[in-house]
Amino acid sequence: MSYAVTALDPFGVLIEAARPGLGVRDLEVESLRELFAKEHLLVLRGFGTFASSEDFADYCEGWGEVSVWPFGKVLELIEQDKPEDHIFDCSYVPMHWDGMYRPHVPEYQIFHCVTAPLPGHGGRTTFSNTRRVLERASPERLELWKGVTATYKRKMEFYDSRTVSPLVTKHPFRDFSVLRYNEAPSAEKGTFVNPPDQEFRGVAPGELGEFRAALREALYSPASFYAHEWKRGDLVIADNFTLLHGRDDFTSKSPRHIQRVQVLSHPPLVNPGLESYR
Numbered sequence: 001m002s003y004a005v006t007a008l009d010p011f012g013v014l015i016e017a018a019r020p021g022l023g024v025r026d027l028e029v030e031s032l033r034e035l036f037a038k039e040h041l042l043v044l045r046g047f048g049t050f051a052s053s054e055d056f057a058d059y060c061e062g063w064g065e066v067s068v069w070p071f072g073k074v075l076e077l078i079e080q081d082k083p084e085d086h087i088f089d090c091s092y093v094p095m096h097w098d099g100m101y102r103p104h105v106p107e108y109q110i111f112h113c114v115t116a117p118l119p120g121h122g123g124r125t126t127f128s129n130t131r132r133v134l135e136r137a138s139p140e141r142l143e144l145w146k147g148v149t150a151t152y153k154r155k156m157e158f159y160d161s162r163t164v165s166p167l168v169t170k171h172p173f174r175d176f177s178v179l180r181y182n183e184a185p186s187a188e189k190g191t192f193v194n195p196p197d198q199e200f201r202g203v204a205p206g207e208l209g210e211f212r213a214a215l216r217e218a219l220y221s222p223a224s225f226y227a228h229e230w231k232r233g234d235l236v237i238a239d240n241f242t243l244l245h246g247r248d249d250f251t252s253k254s255p256r257h258i259q260r261v262q263v264l265s266h267p268p269l270v271n272p273g274l275e276s277y278r
């Protein structure tokens with residue numbers, strides 16, 4: 001056996017190279033895909049990775065059709081000096097799903113850590129398993145959540161979009177329910193560059209605060225939440241149909257460089273909520 005698989009807490013698996021000199025391409029994608037279907041999150045650690053961004057994109061093509069953005073296939077997540085959007089800042093990023101503002105919603109997010117933040121500098125990528133959140137929700141809470149629909153609007157360098165989504169919906173290809181939710185940036189987290197506009201139907205205006213707090217509590221509960229602390233060379237493959245994700249803030253100028261590629265499902269999922277897109 002060239003690798004060891006251990007469970008992460010509370011979900012996902014860590015796959016570690018059992019001897020030096022192995023590369024991520026030594027792991028069969030179809031075996032990984034089976035694990036992914038069960039676990040929703042794979043962390044590959046200790047394997048050789050990629051010579052360049054192109055090489056990384058080429059590896060991701062082995063998982064399916066790569067989603068192409070105006071910038072290409074690989075998003076280089078590096079803090080910018082004067083960011084026009086929070087994704088290029090060192091702030092925290094609230095929970096969301098990728099592709100919510102795009103014509104297709106990708107199934108796989110593949111992250112590659114080129115350089116990790118220094119120890120103690122934060123910058124973990126956060127994941128909430130919404131299948132678990134819903135399995136653990138009280139009947140009353142579930143009832144309320146099932147009646148909520150949200151409208152999100154966001155304009156940034158790569159799009160200007162409006163999307164509408166029920167809070168609780170079915171996984172597009174599997175028989176379980178998931179949450180689709182974009183958390184509002186919380187006030188106590190300080191300045192947040194370019195937040196989205198949000199509107200919720202099915203929640204009384206006076207109850208919005210309580211509604212958001214209950215979701216926050218559930219999404220970040222230790223029973224459903226995993227935060228990935230990066231090590232150089234880590235590859236993380238996350239189920240964007242089932243999980244929501246975000247980021248912890250990090251110390252400015254810490255050498256955090258994460259690359260991200262989105263891979264579409266087969267067949268690709270046309271974004272069911274997209275109302276306008278530019």
Ligand SMILES: [Fe+2]
Nearest residue numbers: 096097098245
């Ligand atoms: Fe994202």
